[in-house]
Amino acid sequence: MSLIASNLCLKPDTEYHLNDVCFEMSKGEIYTIIGRTLAGKTTLLKTIAGLIAPESGSLTLDGTDFGRIPVWKREVAMVYQQFINYPHLSVYENVAFPLKQRRMPKVEIRNRVMRALSQVGLDGFENRKIQALSGGQQQRVALARSLVKEANIVLLDEPLVNLDYKLREQLREEFRNIFSAKASENSILIYSSTDPVEAMQLGGQILVMDEGRILQQASAKEVYENPNSTKVSQITNDPAMNLFEGTVADGKVIISSEIHFALPQHCQGLPQGSYTFGLRAAAISLADGGFPFTVELSEISGSETFLHLKHEHVQVVGLLDSVQNFNIGETVSAQFDTAHLYAFATDGRLKSSPYGGLK
Structure with missing residues (x-):
């Protein structure tokens, strides 16, 4: 049937x-x-x-x-x-x-x-x-x-x-x-x-x-x-997948003057140019040597904490697997787990996935 x-x-x-x-x-x-x-x-x-x-x-x-x-x-x-x-x-x-x-x-x-x-x-x-x-x-x-x-x-x-x-x-x-x-x-x-x-x-x-x-x-x-x-990535994640604009150049992902990192293995081969990048909240944590972000909101949910962070034009939500308190406006060091980075074309189509590589 x-x-x-x-x-x-x-x-x-x-x-x-x-x-x-x-x-x-x-x-x-x-x-x-x-x-x-x-x-x-x-x-x-x-x-x-x-x-x-x-x-x-x-x-x-x-x-x-x-x-x-x-x-x-x-x-x-x-x-x-x-x-x-x-x-x-x-x-x-x-x-x-x-x-x-x-x-x-x-x-x-x-x-x-x-x-x-x-x-x-x-x-x-x-x-x-x-x-x-x-x-x-x-x-x-x-x-x-x-x-x-x-x-x-x-x-x-x-x-x-x-x-x-x-x-x-x-x-x-x-x-x-x-x-x-x-x-x-x-x-x-x-x-x-x-x-x-x-x-x-x-x-x-x-x-x-x-x-x-x-x-x-x-x-x-x-x-x-x-x-x-990108629309599917937003609808099927809670909180929605973090999306931010950036470029690929010289083997790097460049988000801002202070946020840039080496192109992860599964993204190798992406042509240079502009993209929308995505990371789920679980792929953003706090660690020394990370990128500087300002705390906009801290949400405690059960035994976890969701941190709403901002750096210039970049706004993301990170997930901490413990209950922690933060002050609004506090500066923290956020680490991106780029092994879980998604790359989308500027029209929203998936171009690279941590699970399937280039599309």
Whole structure:
């Protein structure tokens, strides 16, 4: 089974919601659409579900025009970020609702409901009322109601975004296990998120989306190691990858009069000229003999410290693996781990990666 989108476009006003969207998704796979707010993720999911019709382009499932299949006949289940349950019904009745609408035999309904509740870790909760559940448990009920339909395509639109951080961490791991099991049943699972960490942890294939376009589709590992543009590098990192302008000349990378270093091995062969260089926060630390930077902001996050630094026109964020205090305006010595340097052309295209060398 394969779901193929060809040149999907939707422009209801002055801006594209979908702009020439193309992809191919296969059964037994997990796909994560990652993008900032208003990137077009929800619009794309609703288009697949049949809730929105594109103005042009096609969507086919195993060669059949998906656009001609009515919503109620599509084997699609969807979980929204604002999870919806029926408060007057029990957990069992909530999950069983779509099956009762299909007038399935009671024995089959019970078997499916109990299996779905087990998948989401709600064994023994079938007789509880929705109002007696926590937010995380209610989200699991909504997920179980989508799984119980045993649909060919399961869509999840930022299902964890409205939960607290601790619960998101817990459910993220559980969801990955659930999705892996569901994908093995030859379903297509499509999950949307604004969180790069979430996207990478779920694994599978990643589609990076921005302003209605798919910028890159590849495995989580490939997108992380070889973002094909500066925009992808920003969307798929938290904090965003540090980008700064510079030139290559005489075997060196020159960022400013005080920031310059030897061209790293994987960048050897780059023609002389102007580039945009990139380093993730983890590749910038403090060390004697580094480059002089001024502290603009110090953020403590758990056991780590994010340092916002500035030197002339260069602004970067560094990551320290300990809790440290700094004064605003303090001068520090920052070290760049150039073995992890990225080079992009001035138009944003990836030119050299620490993992793949020259492009």
